[in-house]
Amino acid sequence: MRYAIVGTGAIGGYYGGMLSRAGHDVSFLLRSDYEYVRVHGLHIKSCNGDFTLPRVKAFRSTADIGPVDVVLVCIKTTGNHQLATLLPPLLHKDTLILLIQNGIGPEPDLQAIFPSANIAAGLAFICSAHESAGVINHQAYGHINIGNYSCTDSTLISNVIDNMCDAGIKAVSVDYKEARWKKTVWNMPFNGMTVALDTTTDRLLACRSTRCLIREMMLEVVGAARALGIDSLDETFADKMIADTIAMPPYLPSMKLDFDNRRPMEIDYLYTRPIAEARKAGFDMPRLAMLEAQLRFLQSQHT
Amino acid sequence: MRYAIVGTGAIGGYYGGMLSRAGHDVSFLLRSDYEYVRVHGLHIKSCNGDFTLPRVKAFRSTADIGPVDVVLVCIKTTGNHQLATLLPPLLHKDTLILLIQNGIGPEPDLQAIFPSANIAAGLAFICSAHESAGVINHQAYGHINIGNYSCTDSTLISNVIDNMCDAGIKAVSVDYKEARWKKTVWNMPFNGMTVALDTTTDRLLACRSTRCLIREMMLEVVGAARALGIDSLDETFADKMIADTIAMPPYLPSMKLDFDNRRPMEIDYLYTRPIAEARKAGFDMPRLAMLEAQLRFLQSQHT
Numbered sequence: 001m002r003y004a005i006v007g008t009g010a011i012g013g014y015y016g017g018m019l020s021r022a023g024h025d026v027s028f029l030l031r032s033d034y035e036y037v038r039v040h041g042l043h044i045k046s047c048n049g050d051f052t053l054p055r056v057k058a059f060r061s062t063a064d065i066g067p068v069d070v071v072l073v074c075i076k077t078t079g080n081h082q083l084a085t086l087l088p089p090l091l092h093k094d095t096l097i098l099l100i101q102n103g104i105g106p107e108p109d110l111q112a113i114f115p116s117a118n119i120a121a122g123l124a125f126i127c128s129a130h131e132s133a134g135v136i137n138h139q140a141y142g143h144i145n146i147g148n149y150s151c152t153d154s155t156l157i158s159n160v161i162d163n164m165c166d167a168g169i170k171a172v173s174v175d176y177k178e179a180r181w182k183k184t185v186w187n188m189p190f191n192g193m194t195v196a197l198d199t200t201t202d203r204l205l206a207c208r209s210t211r212c213l214i215r216e217m218m219l220e221v222v223g224a225a226r227a228l229g230i231d232s233l234d235e236t237f238a239d240k241m242i243a244d245t246i247a248m249p250p251y252l253p254s255m256k257l258d259f260d261n262r263r264p265m266e267i268d269y270l271y272t273r274p275i276a277e278a279r280k281a282g283f284d285m286p287r288l289a290m291l292e293a294q295l296r297f298l299q300s301q302h303t
Numbered sequence: 304m305r306y307a308i309v310g311t312g313a314i315g316g317y318y319g320g321m322l323s324r325a326g327h328d329v330s331f332l333l334r335s336d337y338e339y340v341r342v343h344g345l346h347i348k349s350c351n352g353d354f355t356l357p358r359v360k361a362f363r364s365t366a367d368i369g370p371v372d373v374v375l376v377c378i379k380t381t382g383n384h385q386l387a388t389l390l391p392p393l394l395h396k397d398t399l400i401l402l403i404q405n406g407i408g409p410e411p412d413l414q415a416i417f418p419s420a421n422i423a424a425g426l427a428f429i430c431s432a433h434e435s436a437g438v439i440n441h442q443a444y445g446h447i448n449i450g451n452y453s454c455t456d457s458t459l460i461s462n463v464i465d466n467m468c469d470a471g472i473k474a475v476s477v478d479y480k481e482a483r484w485k486k487t488v489w490n491m492p493f494n495g496m497t498v499a500l501d502t503t504t505d506r507l508l509a510c511r512s513t514r515c516l517i518r519e520m521m522l523e524v525v526g527a528a529r530a531l532g533i534d535s536l537d538e539t540f541a542d543k544m545i546a547d548t549i550a551m552p553p554y555l556p557s558m559k560l561d562f563d564n565r566r567p568m569e570i571d572y573l574y575t576r577p578i579a580e581a582r583k584a585g586f587d588m589p590r591l592a593m594l595e596a597q598l599r600f601l602q603s604q605h606t
Contacts (some may be wrong), residue, residue: 195601196499209599216593286589290519296512299499 001069004090005029008037008084010128011100012074013136013175015144015169017044018217020053022167027057027065029086034060036133045131046138048168055189067092070160072122073099073199074257077269078108082117084113091117096156097252098122098146102187103253103269104180107149121176127251144169149177176234181225184274185233189217191255191270192291195298202250205242213287214244220285224278255295262302267295304372307365308332309386311340312536313431314403316439317358318447318472319346323356325470329359330368332389337363339436342394348434349441351471365572370395373463375425376402378408379561380572382436387416394420399459401425401449405490405557406572410452421454423481430554446470450479481535486530488536489544492520495557495594498601505553508545516590518545523588528583535606552575556586558598565605570598 003026005016012028020026030037041054059065065174073083073091080101081172091114099106100122109120127140144164148157157173164171190201193214197204204210225233235237245251255265271292275285308319310356323329324344333340344357357441362368374393376386382406390400394417396513403425410422430443447467451460458477467474493504496517500507507513521541528536548554558568574595577589 035481147501197597198603199600203604204600207600207603209596209603213593287593290590292517293512293516294500297502297507297510300510300512301506303504 001163002067003275004065004068004071006062006071006086007075007079008033008042009130010136011126012072014044014046014126014132014138014142015041015072015074015100015124015164016129017051017056017136018121018167018169019163020056021051022163024163024167025057025067025192027059027177029062029065030058030060033133034058040134040181043135043272044138044140045135047140048138048142058173061283062089063218065090066243067095069095071095071097071098072267073101075103076254076263077103077266078264080106080109080269081109087114093117094156096120096151098160100124101190101269102183103266104184107176112148118153118155118156119149120151121147121149121180123174123179129257129284131237137252140162142169144171145174145179147172147174147179149176162221173241177228178225178230180253181228181230181233181274182237184270185218185221186245187253188272188274188288188291189214189223189252190245190251191266192288192295193217193264194253194256195259196291196294200250200252200256201245201248205246211242215239217287217291219240220288222272224274224281224283224285225276227281227283234261238256259298259302265299267292271295304328304466305370306330306367307371307374309365309374309376309389309393310378310382311345312377312433313439314429315375315429316345316348316433317347317429317431317441317445318375318377318403318427320345320354320356320439321470321472321582322466323359324354325466327466327470328360330362330366330371333361333363337361343437346442348436348438350443351445351540355399355526360507365389365531368393370398371399372459374398374400376400376404378404378407379566380404380569381408383572386413390417395423395458397456399423399454399463401463403427403447404572405486405569406571407487407577410479412467421456421459422452422491423454423460423575424450424452424483426450426482432560436592445472447474448477448482449474450482451476452479458595472597480531481493481528481533484533484536484577485533485540488521488524488528488541488575489548490556490573491524491577491591491594492517493554494556494569495591495598496520497556497559498568498598499563499594499597503553503555504548504551508549514545518542520590520594521545523591524577527577527584527586527588530584530586531583562601568598568602570595570602574598 005012008028123145131137308315311331341361426448434440
């Protein structure tokens with residue numbers, strides 16, 4: 001299968017690089033790194049062993065790539081308005097678009113633009129950073145959960161999962177809605193709170209007041225998910241997330257890195273959208289709505 | 304009447320200075336400013352005209368002051384644990400203790416220590432700062448609302464109000480409970496939010512998200528007050544507070560000044576106590592409880 005990577009950063013560089021190393025046909029869309037990667041290739045520093053791809057298919061525009069079988073969308077959701085123009089050259093009638101992004105709602109929004117597209121969600125559990133031009137630093141984890149949103153051909157998704165597993169990426173098929181909300185249980189409290197209080201996950205959990213608050217926020221997400229019919233989520237999942245995070249090294253979530261580097265934050269898909277979805281189902285998220293307001297304020301002070 | 308000022312800072316220095324200038328017998332309790340004030344007196348820079356008191360009754364301990372008729376307690380509530388030992392030398396059987404402090408609950412707590420004491424609350428509306436040793440800078444406003452908490456002799460309170468008015472301080476008698484909660488409508492949102500987001504009142508109100516949040520927080524205080532039987536407070540009061548604040552110059556609330564100067568914040572009486580009082584009456588304040596947790600976290604990072 002032909003793959004295209006839209007957004008060759010921390011996420012796209014790693015997953016695209018792994019597929020490419022395994023011999024798959026992978027085309028990379030690049031912006032600022034284009035010249036470097038065209039000449040020097042892509043370097044993946046990885047906790048599982050570094051590797052270099054001296055020659056990769058590097059492109060500046062999706063028109064030069066042409067139609068592919070699978071598109072991995074690995075840009076931040078703050079850039080999703082570009083997908084309406086970026087994607088069409090990559091699509092044939094059966095192309096699978098896999099959105100490896102955070103938050104709630106990017107799939108229905110994309111479907112509204114491409115009504116007949118095959119869309120799936122990729123929930124990546126990975127610590128990875130774009131270190132410099134053409135250099136990706138994969139620090140920990142790396143597995144990916146794939147949830148089918150609107151792909152009518154389930155073998156297409158199985159094939160992608162098989163390709164990934166063959167390439168050394170732990171990929172599994174999961175329920176789309178449950179997977180997105182499960183990841184949101186962690187994302188909503190920690191992304192915003194590390195920004196609002198300029199801190200790290202470990203410090204938030206070391207203070208009794210914020211540890212309780214983080215748990216209350218997680219329970220707001222669990223409550224929202226349950227109001228939306230996802231019965232598998234409950235209090236024990238929140239407690240597991242907190243225990244897992246205490247066991248992790250101090251961590252700066254992606255929104256904190258975005259804020260510190262003066263990039264726009266993913267407030268729309270990580271806060272506004274899930275809060276609105278929950279409200280439609282009659283469930284209120286007062287603490288996370290307050291956090292959203294604080295993030296909007298901090299964002300406005302940057303610009 | 305003999306007055307004692309416990310805490311000769313921005314508030315105590317101003318009100319004590321005004322009473323002293325008008326010829327009242329005022330003794331000042333001082334700590335770090337003692338040597339300076341003993342030699343050079345007290346200087347009040349005021350928007351209504353500067354003045355100097357070249358000789359004031361300056362003391363290092365309340366034992367040296369002895370019994371007085373009125374004690375103005377002008378320390379921060381974070382120091383209220385000292386009152387159990389500071390006050391006894393100042394009290395005769397009819398002494399009025401006027402707590403010129405922020406928050407909810409200092410009067411019942413003091414009453415528990417001094418069951419037969421005459422206690423009243425002073426709600427000061429003033430912009431004033433302790434500029435340097437013996438120098439107080441009174442920038443704006445200055446009126447004070449006096450609410451009787453447990454004083455059995457109402458003429459005592461009237462006399463204090465008369466003394467203050469004669470000395471050029473606008474003082475009026477108000478309902479104790481209503482007055483404390485009214486001031487809290489402004490104090491809870493703005494004190495904490497300027498600290499949490501490291502900003503000023505005007506910026507919080509210029510951003511639509513935080514302006515809405517500030518209003519929701521004010522409505523939490525209004526709701527709590529109403530649950531506690533204060534029917535005079537409603538939505539229109541919150542809207543008036545917001546309109547008044549928009550008309551003010553950019554303002555750093557006292558808690559923000561405390562935090563920036565690494566002094567302890569008045570979290571107990573400004574957050575924990577009103578939230579607990581409201582909860583006892585069956586009313587929840589989720590946003591302000593979240594702000595309290597954020598403040599506890601920020602406080603813990605300072606120490």
